Amino acid sequence: MPVVDGLKQPVKAGPKEFEGLHLVPVPDEEKPAEALKWLDYYRKERRSLVMAMESCVKCGLCAEQCHTYLGTRDPNNIPAGRADLMRKVYKRYFTVQGKLFGKLVGAEEITMRTLEEWFSYYYQCTECRRCGHVCPFGIDTCEVTMIGRQILYNIGMVPKLHAATDVAILKTGNHMALTPSGIVDTLEFLSDEIEEERGFRIEFPVDKPNSDILYVPSSADFFLNPDTLKGAAEFFEYIGANWTISTRITEAGNFGYLSDQTRIQRELVNRVWEEVARLGVKKVVWGECGHGWRAAKMYIPTMSDYPTKMRVPITHIHDEVAAYIKAGKLKLNPKDNFRAQGLPVTLHDPCNYARACGLVENLRVNLYASVTEVREMNPNREKTFCCGGGSGVLFDDPEMYQLRIKFSQKKADMIRATGAKVLCAPCSICKAQFHAMIPEHKLDVKLYGLIDLVGAALDFKGHRQV
Structure with missing residues (x-):
């Protein structure tokens, strides 16, 4: 990871990435003036930004509530300082x-140094929004971070990770550059695994016309979290759903929401409606991704080039599962859950579910019905702390990676305090962070998503598959 003028930063995107994005970066000598134009635009466009700029009284309440500050003790990682x-x-x-008094009132000229600071610290913020829940004025520093990132994107200062992911989105409709043949091959392999585990086969329908349900998984599930895909398939099989996965939109996340909220985010939004029309879908069910569900719930109904009459309901898989549990339509046997294996489980509340989507109680409806013992973290629900990797802060370059681990210290302490042996994380970015965090903090836990555990607890005895 480069250190620019003493600032730790993620690796910046280069010519290859910008060529893939069809963008031309603004020359360095023009960047400050161009960034100022964009700041002027967003202050007129977003009332939330004006509120954040003009209402903070530096009370300090946000400092000890921010995991990035707790992990680094860097004043610029205090939300108010950021x-x-x-x-x-x-x-x-x-x-x-x-304009009149300049530095006497804390005002400063915009320079390249300013932009380098933005690039460093706005990509250390995980946009968890915990600061907004403790601020007496309701200032949500996430709004500042997101606008700062968009301004940086507009002038050509983008982390290589985010730019490469955005290129993959434009090419394939997913973060991991999965091809249709790769998607089909992986799902066939997972069907083989289910057959080995359960003694019967469950197929994954792909690009199936006239499907009632389009399931949108995270592309990370094809690499890091295959049990999440298997759990979803087990659930759909159990309820007898007419469902499918589309090779054009295998992405529950949306890195455009974390980098470029104009073109890249809109690309995935439009792909959803395109596939709804192409496959004759009646409902979209979203997979396990916290920021992705926030982006879908808030923006897919509105950020679209498709007319309202072409749209269908969009729900989250955990709301779907919870509805079946509450109606008594799922037979779950926690004692036979072959993934949890009778071990105590603790639940990580993803920030975006908890503080942006109201998805906390249904997570518990599903988990408590699927495992024998749940040990809650403290704090939990809306007061949860971030995993430390949110908003795409999943950099692998050495020093930035170490910051990721520092950011996760608070969450590691919370997990360890439960004494649980299984960590349930119903978000793909959280799982990506935990895959690294668990060994780094020497946590003695197995990692699963929530639909993984629901699927493993489904009792197919006497059901139509057995």
């Missing part, structure tokens, strides 16, 4: 006192 990196510029150019 927002100040932009607020100083805002004051200088858009307030009377800043």
Whole structure:
């Protein structure tokens, strides 16, 4: 990871990535002026940004509530301090006192150093929104971070990870650049695994016309979390669903939401509706991804080029499962859950589910019905702490990787305190972070998604498959 003028930063995207994005970066000498134009645009466009810029009184309540600050003790990782990196510029150019008195009121000129600080710290924020829940004024620093990232994207300052992922989205409709043949081959292999585990085969329908349900998994499930795909298939098989997976939209996440909310995010939004029309789908069921569900729930109904009459309901798989459990239509046997194996389980509440989507109680409906013992973390639900990898802060370059581990210290302490032996993380980015975090913090836990555990607890005895 490069260190620019003393700032730890992720590796920046280069010519190859920008060529794939069909973008031309702004020359360095023009970047400050161009960034200022974009800041002016967003302050007029977003009331939330103006509120964040003008309402903070530096009370300090957000400091001890932020896992990035707790892990690094860097003042610029205090949410108010992180927002100040932009607020100083805002004051200088858009307030009377800043124009008249400059540094006396904390106002500063925008320079390349300013933008390098934004690039460093806005990609250390995981956009978990915990600061917004403790702020007496309701200031959500996530809004500042996201707008800061978009401005940086617009002028050509993008982490290589995010840019490469965005290129993959444009090419394939998923983060991992999965091809249709690769998708089919992986799902056939998972069908073989289910047959070995259960003694009968469950097929994964792919691009099936006239399907009632389009299931949108995370592309990471094809690499890191295959049990999540198997759990979803087990659930759909159990309820006798007419469902399918589309090779054009195998992505429950949306890195555009974390980098470029204009073109890249819209690409995945439109692909969903295109596949709904192509396959004659009646309902879309979203897979396990926290920020992806936030982006889908908030933006897919509105950020689209498709008319309202072509749209269908969009739900989350855990709301679907919970509805069946509450109606008594799923036979679950926690004692025979071959993934949990009777071990105590603790639940990680993904930040976006908990603080943006209201998805906390149904997670528990599903988990408590599927395993023999649940040990809650403290704090939990809306007060949860981030895994430390949210918003795509999954950098592998050495120093940034170490920051990821520091960011996860609070969550590691919470997991360890439960004494649980199984960690349930119903979000693909959280799982990607935990795959690294568990060995780094020497946590003695197995990692699963929630639909993994639901699927393993389904009792098929006497059911139509056996």
